[in-house]
Amino acid sequence: MRTDERRTPLEQEALERHREWRGKLSIDSKVPVSDQHALAIAYTPGVAAPCRQIAADPRLIDEYTGRWNTVAVVSDGSAVLGLGNIGARASLPVMEGKAVLFKTFGGVDAFPVCIDSQKIDDIVRTVRLLEPSFGGVNLEDIAAPNCFEIERRLSKTCDIPIFHDDQHGTAVVVLAAAINACRVTGRRIEDLRIVINGAGAAGITIARIFRAAGVAEILLCDSNGIIGMHRNDLNAAKQELAGWTNPDRKEGGLAEAMRGASLFVGVSVAGMVSTAMVASMAKRPLVFAMANPDPEILPEAALAAGAAVVATGRSDFPNQVNNVLGFPGIFRGALDVRAGAINLEMKLAAAGALAELVGDNLSEDYIIPRPFDLRVAPAVAAAVAGAAVKSGVARRPRRPEEVAAGARSLLGLKD
Secondary structure, three states: OOOHHHOOHHHHHHHHHHHHHOOOOOOOOOOOOOOHHHHHHHOOOOOHHHHHHHHHOHHHHHHHOHHHHEEEEEEOOOOEOOOEOOHHHHHHHHHHHHHHHHHHHHOOEEEEEEOOOOOHHHHHHHHHHHHHHOOEEEEOOOOOOHHHHHHHHHHHHOOOOEEEHHHHHHHHHHHHHHHHHHHHHOOOHHHOEEEEEOOOHHHHHHHHHHHHOOOOEEEEEEOOEEOOOOOOOOOHHHHHHHOOOOOOOOOOOHHHHHOOOOEEEEOOOOOOOOHHHHHOOOOOOEEEEOOOOOOOOOHHHHHHOOOOEEEEOOOOOOOEOOHHHOHHHHHHHHHHOOEOOOOHHHHHHHHHHHHHOOHHHOEOOEOOOOOOOOOHHHHHHHHHHHHHHHHOOEOOOOOHHHHHHHHHHHOOOOO
16 A cells, blocks of 8 residues: 555546545436426326336337446456455445546446455346346456356346456457557467466456467466466366467476467566566567556567567557457447347457557557547447347347447547
8 A cells, every 4th residue: 555655646646636526427417307397207207108118028128218328337346456455445436437438438328336245146146136227237356266257147147248348358459459460570360379477367368369369379377387287276267278278288487488489468467577588489579568557578678689569558658458449349339239248259359340440550569559549439339239240149230330320429429
């Protein structure tokens, strides 16, 4: 915990602004209630009419209420940013911030739901009971391995999209960056030899999406070294990974894993990678050092050691891998076609659309769109909606171009 003396200027300003704001969200009515007739339409007795319609056909809830565009940002506070297990109350500023990003970048109305329990059963039951109020659920900052089971159980029992952004949002943006980094260096994504350092929620799901994209050679490392069948200290999620990663049955630590690798993905802690490790990789390697606030290796050091492309999670370096490039557009597309889930096809489509936006401007310092690129959410939404329709999870099929136009309208953008 920082004392006043150790706060950075940015932290001090953020503290002052949060005290001034006293919350980053407010409720703003879309409906003017200026006279008795307007009151009777918006509330009683007029409101009884849509209530009866929904009671007769629950599917009409998305036609008569704002549920279709409302997402719950759910957290138990067990893995908040770089702060760790700080609890539900301390996580609320982050969840409010996430809701702001949903609205700003995706036109999605989001609301924080911070649950004062870290028991899987409690979280699943709470979210399940809240389902009538929300068109989707964004799970946020829930520690592994609980996050996997919570998402699995909610996806099985809920009829709305359940999306753990720390897993899937990160994986989508990483895959998009890798697609374009391969273009820069003349590689095929299928031919990558990938090392992922950090086997929590993000690392495990990044491995899975790369596997779905056709990559066969993937190694994961945790704090005890390379994950594989030789290890007897693995939880269930890591045991599953051991069954299909590490095809050469390598043992050892991160240094051994990185020898000959073409892509390093870091979702761990600062300073884990040395220049010698980068130099031991394949010729012109790709280094995605995404630990925050300090990466596993600084870009200048990685480039000096031979890296061709470097990405981080920071805004003050080129190639920022930022989840805000993913989740607003992903939810926008899923909500617009009333998808019952956000499936693998939709995530792969999102990554492809994100990579495509870079276009002819591709370079070593520009492999992924920047967070304030206003084309991102409409393009991702359109791709996600199209994949939802093709894969059969859309309950209100719409053409991708309609979804893109709707997203631009919600964001106040001109066609």
